Structure formats: C-alpha cells, structure tokens
Amino acid sequence: MTGQDPTAVEIDTSRPHPARMYDWYLGGKDNYPVDEEMGRQMLALDPRVPVMARVNRAFMHRTTRWLAEQGIRQFLDIGTGIPTEPNLHQIAQRIAPDARVVYCDNDPIVLAHAAALLRSTPEGTTEYLQADVRDPDAILAGAEQILDLDRPVALSLVALLHFIPDEDGAHDLVGRLLAELPSGSHLVMTHATADFTPEESAAATEKLKAAGVTLALRSREEFARFFDGLELIEPGVEIVHRWHPELGEPVPGQDDGVIPGYGAVARKR
Structure with missing residues (x-):
C-alpha cells in the first residue's frame, strides 16, 4: 500500500524525530545520537518520560484487547511508530484471528x-499505509482498500495529537476521519498534558521547538473536546495508566503517582 521502496528511503538524522525518541525511551535500537x-x-526535565512511553504502549495493548x-x-x-512487539495487530489477532489492521505513519524509518x-494471521x-495524519482523505482512500468502512472500525491515535497544534486543525482532522466511519466505531486516544507539571512541560516544549518538533500539550478539558458527540467508555477521560489497569500488566517503574497524560476510548453512536 505504501507505493514506495523502503530501501530507497532517506532518513534525516540531523535533528531529532518523535518516533525515534519514543523508540529510544522504549529501549529500542532504531534511533540516532541526535534522538x-x-x-x-527530556529526561533531565522529567525522569518519568520513558515510563510515560511504556504507559502509552500498555494503554494501546489494553484498549485493543x-x-x-x-x-x-x-x-x-495512525501514528504507528517504529515496530515494537507485541504490535496492535498481534494483540487483536490473538483474540480475533480474522481482524483486519491498517497501520499508518509518515515517518520514513517506519516505512523502512x-x-x-x-x-498477519492467515x-x-x-x-x-505511508501517509500523514494531516491528509485524512489520503488515509481514508488507502484504508478503504483493506477495511470495510461500512462496518465498525477502531480508530487509534495514541500519543499523536499532541504534535498537532490547534492552528493546524487537529480537531478537524479527527472529525474528518470519524465522519467516514459508521456507528459502532471507536476512537482511541492518548495525549500528553501540562496539567500536572507546568514548568517542566513548558521547558520541554521550548527545547523541542528549538529542535524543530512542535509539542501542543492540552488540558483535560481540551483533550475531552476530541470526544464531543461520542459516547465515552467508562471511566471516560482518565490518566493513561488508570484506564482499566486490570486488562494488562503494570508497567515497570510505574507507581500510583500521576503520569502526565490522558487517555480515553469512545464509541460513535
């Protein structure tokens, strides 16, 4: 579906990239010295950052299950990131071997x-799909080649929208994607916030901005707006690791403190 040759991909190693930084936080090897x-x-500002990355990953596992x-x-x-097992399709297909999964990212290293x-299972x-979340029409056009958009779809935007500021139309992008999905579809999201660590978050935002990475941290209320018109699944908008923790194993290094990020799952009526 990519229409591109992974061996011909050129990767910019002159500045950090969120997907490669995420890979480094998770202990992966697909990153560069700049990342x-x-x-x-980021660790110097908040030593919990690697735990935050693992907590997001665990949330994806629990919600997919x-x-x-x-x-x-x-x-x-959308915003798949560098592969780290188990991936979403492995979680879904353990329960439903016939599950259909489309991954989407615009990062050349993910394509590689x-x-x-x-x-996949047989x-x-x-x-x-190689595409950018800022081009929802291209994503939908590619996805409908594999998915039946007349049947419910789980739309996953994990640790992605905090890189899309309001002026770039973050809410419109989510609305456009949801508009093409039928009743019974679900929106799955996590999002970093400055609600609990305003000074550290402001410093991190400035450092990333200087390196060419935009970080649009949102409050609980601002995050909740993405779910307007949808039916939130209990417990609604919650600290990421507190969303049905019984569905997975605790993340190493996670305590009962507040990890500065929100997560939620909602159903389209």
Whole structure:
C-alpha cells in the first residue's frame, strides 16, 4: 500500500524525530545520537518520560484487547511508530484471528520497518499505509482498500495529537476521519498534558521547538473536546495508566503517582 521502496528511503538524522525518541525511551535500537541527545534532555526535565512511553504502549495493548473482546474486527492505527512487539495487530489477532489492521505513519524509518508490521494471521489482514495524519482523505482512500468502512472500525491515535497544534486543525482532522466511519466505531486516544507539571512541560516544549518538533500539550478539558458527540467508555477521560489497569500488566517503574497524560476510548453512536 505504501507505493514506495523502503530501501530507497532517506532518513534525516540531523535533528531529532518523535518516533525515534519514543523508540529510544522504549529501549529500542532504531534511533540516532541526535534522538538520544534530545531524549536525555527530556529526561533531565522529567525522569518519568520513558515510563510515560511504556504507559502509552500498555494503554494501546489494553484498549485493543478490550475492543477485540467487544467484537471489533477492524483497526486503523495512525501514528504507528517504529515496530515494537507485541504490535496492535498481534494483540487483536490473538483474540480475533480474522481482524483486519491498517497501520499508518509518515515517518520514513517506519516505512523502512514496515515489513515487520505485515506478519498477519492467515485469517486476517495487516497492511501499512505511508501517509500523514494531516491528509485524512489520503488515509481514508488507502484504508478503504483493506477495511470495510461500512462496518465498525477502531480508530487509534495514541500519543499523536499532541504534535498537532490547534492552528493546524487537529480537531478537524479527527472529525474528518470519524465522519467516514459508521456507528459502532471507536476512537482511541492518548495525549500528553501540562496539567500536572507546568514548568517542566513548558521547558520541554521550548527545547523541542528549538529542535524543530512542535509539542501542543492540552488540558483535560481540551483533550475531552476530541470526544464531543461520542459516547465515552467508562471511566471516560482518565490518566493513561488508570484506564482499566486490570486488562494488562503494570508497567515497570510505574507507581500510583500521576503520569502526565490522558487517555480515553469512545464509541460513535
């Protein structure tokens, strides 16, 4: 689906990239010195950053498991990131081998690793789409080649929208994607916030901005707006690691303190 040759991909290693920094936080090897350097600067501001990355990953595991158990058989994961097992399709297809999954990202390094994402069960389907969340029409056009958009789809936007400021139309992008999905579809999101660490978050935002990375931290109320008109699944908008923790294992290093990020799942009526 990518229409591109992964071996021809050119990766910019002159400045940090959020996906590669995320990979470094998770202990991966698909990152560069510039990503590690910025990652260490973020650690100096808030040593919980790697835990935050793992908490987001664990949230994706729990929500995917829950959705598959509710009968969802189609998943559209935008902002996939560098593959880290278990991936979303592995979680979904353990419960529903016939699940269909489309991954989407615009990062060249993810494209280079796309083959690792395409190991589907024989009964199901797993595909990768090279596209940007800022171009929802292209995403929908590619997704409908694999997914039946007349049947419910789980739209996953995990740790993504805090890189899209309001002036770039973040809410309109989510609305456009949801508009093409039928009743019974679900929106899955996590989002970083400055609600609990305003000074550290402001410093981190400035450092990333200087490195060419935009960070649009939102309050609980601002995050909740993405779910306007949808039916929030209990417990609603919650601190990421407090969303149904019984569905997964605790993240190493996680305590009962507040991890500065929100997560939620909502159903389209």
